[in-house]
Amino acid sequence: MKRFILIALVACCAIGTGFAAGGQEEEIPGKLVYMSAAWGSPSQELLDKFEAETGIKVEVTTLDVKPLRDKVMTAAAGKVNPADIIFVGIDDIGGFASAGILRELDRNVPKRTFDSVYGRQFFEVEGKTYAVPLYQQMVMVDYDKAAMAKIGVKGENIKTWGDFEEVAQKLKDQGVSEYPVSFGVRSWSWYLMALSMGSTLFNKDMEPTFDEASDPGYRAFTMLIDWYEKGLISPERVSSPNPHPAFWAGQAVFHQAWQGSLGIANNPEKSKIAPNADYLLLPEKHFTWSLPAGLGISTYTDYPKAAQQFIEFMISEEVQINTYDTQGMFPALRSLFQRLGNEGKIDGYQAMAEQAKYLIPLPYNTPWYAEFNNEATNALVRAARGEQAVDKAIKALAEYQRKLKQEYE
Amino acid sequence: MLKNFSKWLDNQQHLAYTILIPALVLILALAYLPAIQSFRFSFLRYNIKMPARIRFNGLANYRAVLQDPMFGSSVLRVLYFMLIATVIVLLLSLAIALVLNHRFPGRGVLRTLVIIPWAIPPVVNGHLWKWIFNGEFGAFNGLLYQLGIIESYQFWLNQPFVALNLAAFTFIWRYTPFITVLFLGVLQSIPGELYEAARVDGAGPIGQFFYITIPAMRRIGAIAVVLILIYGFVVFDDIYALMGFDESTKTPMIYNYEVTFEMGRFGKGSAMAYLIGIFLFLLAFFYIRMSLRRDKD
Numbered sequence: 186m187k188r189f190i191l192i193a194l195v196a197c198c199a200i201g202t203g204f205a206a207g208g209q210e211e212e213i214p215g216k217l218v219y220m221s222a223a224w225g226s227p228s229q230e231l232l233d234k235f236e237a238e239t240g241i242k243v244e245v246t247t248l249d250v251k252p253l254r255d256k257v258m259t260a261a262a263g264k265v266n267p268a269d270i271i272f273v274g275i276d277d278i279g280g281f282a283s284a285g286i287l288r289e290l291d292r293n294v295p296k297r298t299f300d301s302v303y304g305r306q307f308f309e310v311e312g313k314t315y316a317v318p319l320y321q322q323m324v325m326v327d328y329d330k331a332a333m334a335k336i337g338v339k340g341e342n343i344k345t346w347g348d349f350e351e352v353a354q355k356l357k358d359q360g361v362s363e364y365p366v367s368f369g370v371r372s373w374s375w376y377l378m379a380l381s382m383g384s385t386l387f388n389k390d391m392e393p394t395f396d397e398a399s400d401p402g403y404r405a406f407t408m409l410i411d412w413y414e415k416g417l418i419s420p421e422r423v424s425s426p427n428p429h430p431a432f433w434a435g436q437a438v439f440h441q442a443w444q445g446s447l448g449i450a451n452n453p454e455k456s457k458i459a460p461n462a463d464y465l466l467l468p469e470k471h472f473t474w475s476l477p478a479g480l481g482i483s484t485y486t487d488y489p490k491a492a493q494q495f496i497e498f499m500i501s502e503e504v505q506i507n508t509y510d511t512q513g514m515f516p517a518l519r520s521l522f523q524r525l526g527n528e529g530k531i532d533g534y535q536a537m538a539e540q541a542k543y544l545i546p547l548p549y550n551t552p553w554y555a556e557f558n559n560e561a562t563n564a565l566v567r568a569a570r571g572e573q574a575v576d577k578a579i580k581a582l583a584e585y586q587r588k589l590k591q592e593y594e
Numbered sequence: 595m596l597k598n599f600s601k602w603l604d605n606q607q608h609l610a611y612t613i614l615i616p617a618l619v620l621i622l623a624l625a626y627l628p629a630i631q632s633f634r635f636s637f638l639r640y641n642i643k644m645p646a647r648i649r650f651n652g653l654a655n656y657r658a659v660l661q662d663p664m665f666g667s668s669v670l671r672v673l674y675f676m677l678i679a680t681v682i683v684l685l686l687s688l689a690i691a692l693v694l695n696h697r698f699p700g701r702g703v704l705r706t707l708v709i710i711p712w713a714i715p716p717v718v719n720g721h722l723w724k725w726i727f728n729g730e731f732g733a734f735n736g737l738l739y740q741l742g743i744i745e746s747y748q749f750w751l752n753q754p755f756v757a758l759n760l761a762a763f764t765f766i767w768r769y770t771p772f773i774t775v776l777f778l779g780v781l782q783s784i785p786g787e788l789y790e791a792a793r794v795d796g797a798g799p800i801g802q803f804f805y806i807t808i809p810a811m812r813r814i815g816a817i818a819v820v821l822i823l824i825y826g827f828v829v830f831d832d833i834y835a836l837m838g839f840d841e842s843t844k845t846p847m848i849y850n851y852e853v854t855f856e857m858g859r860f861g862k863g864s865a866m867a868y869l870i871g872i873f874l875f876l877l878a879f880f881y882i883r884m885s886l887r888r889d890k891d
Binding site: 251254255258259261262279280283284285419420421423424425431436552555556559563566567570572592593 | 641642643644645724728729730749751752754757837838839840841851855856857858860
């Protein structure tokens with residue numbers, strides 16, 4: 186027994202020394218860890234290819250967005266490395282950058298890399314860039330042409346949100362769809378309607394404007410809850426706000442979607458409504474916002490160069506087209522976007538190009554945006570359940586944002 | 595040096611301490627250091643999104659938690675949750691244990707089947723029930739509709755009070771097997787002669803149950819109550835998978851997680867964790883006291 190303990194102690198010391206020595210090296214890593222959302226992960230074949238080319242094995246940890254955020258924030262508090270490369274959803278850029286978990290990339294990533302992709306500006310916080318765009322994701326609305334044809338309406342007939350409601354009501358009344366509008370009872374649906382009605386939600390000083398009854402943001406909030414109460418939106422969209430499956434299953438006619446979503450909606454293997462899905466140019470003022478994602482490098486990684494190499498790989502044509510084909514995520518790579526567009530390989534390219542003229546940013550690069558975004562969803566849920574009157578929910582949300590902003594100033 | 599150390603190890607006490615060292619180091623590093631660290635955080639104005647502005651602010655975080663209406667409502671919610679979960683788990687477990695204590699064909703298979711819900715990981719359990727209770731295509735609606743109990747599909751999880759009860763149900767479903775096994779162990783330790791003697795004295799099944807079974811189960815029943823209260827208070831994964839951060843099922847644990855990791859407010863979150871910890875400490879104290887008394891008996 187004694188001998189065993191002695192051997193164990195000596196072995197522990199040896200292993201400890203080995204780890205200590207390993208920590209000092211900054212060469213080609215045996216392994217990189219990439220923490221990603223499911224839709225930001227490349228296929229195993231592509232990862233194997235990267236390993237064959239560079240000798241770097243990449244281990245992908247796939248998480249839902251919230252657990253990913255929590256892990257990154259916990260690591261930031263502990264000042265440890267959550268992963269070498271971090272998937273950065275636009276909702277998180279402000280929080281991650283403020284928490285100091287992401288490296289500033291302006292000096293480390295070549296300008297040509299940033300120039301090769303769309304959307305660098307979305308990942309800038311106080312003038313510094315913290316992620317390289319991975320995909321573009323303008324928020325759009327899809328509709329089912331075949332279902333609309335049953336009531337003799339075309340997408341281009343919808344010019345206002347009033348028209349939209351009228352058509353949805355007709356679809357419901359005529360039994361085409363029980364719940365024709367698949368919009369989650371969550372912030373995104375509200376932003377979508379508010380922006381396209383012409384609201385910016387906040388003024389230049391980031392003070393809320395949506396709590397004034399004359400602001401279209403106020404009208405959008407009220408209208409969304411009204412649709413829910415009229416049964417145009419399924420009550421299930423409160424507890425399961427993901428709007429996509431109901432549309433792909435042919436249960437809904439309109440769908441809060443994203444740029445590139447037709448890749449899935451018109452794929453007969455993945456969607457029952459294929460090939461009848463099309464984009465709808467957003468009604469009224471047409472404005473929308475973007476939900477892109479990027480790749481950041483952890484402040485605490487020992488391998489920033491290898492991480493950068495992996496990011497370059499992720500925005501290469503091969504990986505970008507794979508992400509578009511498998512996940513419907515629109516390529517951030519400019520050359521690929523143009524080539525696919527010219528070759529007519531992007532379903533709904535014209536509508537997408539038209540919609541892209543009406544893009545305005547939400548304040549995601551502020552430290553308070555993620556909290557505001559969560560509270561906006563809570564406010565909508567409370568109003569939908571009748572726990573709070575719509576006007577009170579809007580006023581309370583505006584007050585919440587003012588306090589948040591004040592706290593972070 | 596190794597020789598001296600070897601000699602030092604000849605002492606049994608030294609040997610025992612040496613063997614304990616790795617476990618102690620791990621426990622210290624993984625449990626106590628983070629606990630001490632978060633205790634320190636609880637006195638700081640610490641928002642992870644403002645790392646440059648961390649500063650000492652005394653008991654302000656504790657005051658903020660106690661004055662937070664969301665925390666208050668989450669405590670009331672979990673008290674209700676614990677109450678119904680405790681009552682139903684105890685009654686169900688006792689009933690199942692009594693059945694399984696009898697000899698009948700297939701008893702072994704049934705005992706194995708009963709334990710399955712306990713073996714399912716909590717997150718899987720939550721997702722499983724989320725699918726079953728889905729208002730558009732859930733199996734629960736399908737069943738009720740086929741039986742003619744409902745005329746149209748219901749959106750169960752959209753009704754706050756129903757959702758809270760369904761969350762409690764998922765907990766009951768998962769923890770009943772565990773308590774059943776505890777009860778079954780005690781039931782099997784009651785000597786058959788006691789029941790035999792009671793029967794000779796004219797006691798019927800009800801009399802035997804109240805005068806033999808219940809007194810024998812009293813101690814394990816008390817332990818079970820404390821265990822369910824603790825598990826009920828700290829339940830997280832099942833409810834999170836079922837409802838996320840929905841306010842209708844937000845317990846103090848879920849709210850604590852949201853404040854700390856979603857909002858990045860490590861100061862307030864740590865204070866909340868310590869307030870929750872005090873309550874759990876009291877429950878654990880009763881549990882340990884009862885366990886020790888049981889060992890003594």
